[in-house]
Amino acid sequence: DSGSVTASPRQQDTEYLCPVQIGSPAQTLPLDFDTGSSDLWVFSTDTPRSEVNGQTVYDASSSSSAKRLSGATWKISYGDGSSSSGIVYLDTVTVGGLTVSRQAVEAAKQVSSSFSRDTSSSGLLGLAFSSINTVSPNQQKTFFDNAMPHLDAPLFTADLKHNADGRYNFGYIDKSAYTGSISYTPVDNSQGFWGFTATVDGTDVTGIADTGTTLIYLPDSIVTSYYSQVSGARYDSSNAGYIFPCGSSMPDFSFNVGGGGGGGGTVTVPGSYVNFAPTDQTGQTCFGGLQSDSSIGISIFGDIALKAAFVVFDGGNKQLGWAAK
Ligand SMILES: Cc1ccc(-c2noc([C@H]3C[C@@H](O)CN3)n2)cc1F
Numbered sequence: 001d002s003g004s005v006t007a008s009p010r011q012q013d014t015e016y017l018c019p020v021q022i023g024s025p026a027q028t029l030p031l032d033f034d035t036g037s038s039d040l041w042v043f044s045t046d047t048p049r050s051e052v053n054g055q056t057v058y059d060a061s062s063s064s065s066a067k068r069l070s071g072a073t074w075k076i077s078y079g080d081g082s083s084s085s086g087i088v089y090l091d092t093v094t095v096g097g098l099t100v101s102r103q104a105v106e107a108a109k110q111v112s113s114s115f116s117r118d119t120s121s122s123g124l125l126g127l128a129f130s131s132i133n134t135v136s137p138n139q140q141k142t143f144f145d146n147a148m149p150h151l152d153a154p155l156f157t158a159d160l161k162h163n164a165d166g167r168y169n170f171g172y173i174d175k176s177a178y179t180g181s182i183s184y185t186p187v188d189n190s191q192g193f194w195g196f197t198a199t200v201d202g203t204d205v206t207g208i209a210d211t212g213t214t215l216i217y218l219p220d221s222i223v224t225s226y227y228s229q230v231s232g233a234r235y236d237s238s239n240a241g242y243i244f245p246c247g248s249s250m251p252d253f254s255f256n257v258g259g260g261g262g263g264g265g266t267v268t269v270p271g272s273y274v275n276f277a278p279t280d281q282t283g284q285t286c287f288g289g290l291q292s293d294s295s296i297g298i299s300i301f302g303d304i305a306l307k308a309a310f311v312v313f314d315g316g317n318k319q320l321g322w323a324a325k
Pocket residue numbers: 015032034035036037077078079080082114115118121124210211212213
C-alpha cells in the first residue's frame with residue numbers, strides 16, 4: 001500500500017494542514033501532521049461548544065465504524081504550552097488513499113485557547129514514535145505505525161514548501177520530488193522523537209525533525225554567530241528572540257547530515273526563510289526563523305529547515321534521509 005496527501009501552509013507557513021478522512025461515511029478533517037508527537041486527536045462533538053471556533057468536528061455517533069475504546073483517556077501538552085485531552089474511539093482513518101482500520105482517534109473533551117483560536121486546524125496527526133502516545137491505560141499506535149506493515153516501504157516522506165502546497169507520501173520515495181542524492185543519518189528514537197545529529201559550521205548538533213514546530217531552535221553559540229552577520233540584529237527580550245530590520249538580506253543557513261564515508265549532504269535554508277515575519281503591523285522589525293534552544297532543552301529542526309529539503313522518515317531502518325529539491 002501507499003498514500004499521498006497535500007500539505008497546505010497556513011498563516012505564513014506557521015503550520016501545514018492535510019485532509020484526513022475519518023469514519024463511515026467519511027468525515028474529512030484538516031489535521032496538522034506532527035513528527036514531534038504521537039497522538040491523533042480531533043475536535044469532536046465531545047468538545048465544549050465554547051471551545052469550538054469554526055473548526056470541523058468529528059462525530060463518532062454518525063460513523064458506523066466507530067467503536068468507543070472503553071475506559072481510555074488521553075492528555076497532551078505541546079512545546080508552546082498548549083494542551084488538549086479527552087476520550088478515545090477506534091475508527092477507520094484514510095490519509096491520501098491509505099486506510100488504517102481500527103485507528104485510535106482521540107476525541108477532545110478539552111482544548112486550550114491556542115487550539116480554539118486556530119480556526120483552520122481540526123487537530124493533530126502524530127508521526128513520532130508510538131512510545132510517547134499519551135492514551136491510558138493502554139497506549140495506542142500512530143497512524144504510521146499501524147500502516148507500516150502494509151506499506152510498500154516502511155517509510156514516509158515530507159516535502160513541505162514555502163507559501164505553497166507540499167506533500168506527505170507514505171510507503172514510497174518519489175524520485176521526481178528531489179534533486180541529487182538522499183543523505184541518510186541514524187535516528188535516535190529513545191525519547192520517542194526523530195532524533196538525529198547534524199553538523200553546523202563544524203559543530204555537531206543533536207536535535208529532532210519536527211514538522212509541528214514552525215521555527216528552527218539551535219544552541220545559542222550557533223544562533224549568535226548567525227545573527228552577528230546581520231547588521232541591526234539583536235536578541236530582544238520583549239519578543240523573546242532575535243529580531244532585525246525587515247529590509248535585511250539574510251545569509252543562507254546550511255547544515256550537513258550523514259557526514260559518514262560518502263561525505264553526507266548539505267541542506268541550505270535560504271536566508272529569505274530566516275526572515276520569518278514582522279513583529280508588528282509597522283513591518284519595521286522582523287522576527288528570525290532561527291532562534292536559540294536554551295529555553296527548550298532540545299534542538300528542533302522545524303518547518304523553516306524542513307521546507308528547504310525533501311525528508312525521508314524511515315521507520316524500517318530508523319534513519320532520516322535529507323535531499324535538496
Ligand atoms: C495551537 C497549536 C499549538 C502547538 C502545536 C504543535 N504541534 O506540534 C508542535 C510541536 C512542538 C512539540 O510539542 C511537538 N511538535 N506544536 C500545534 C498547534 F496547532
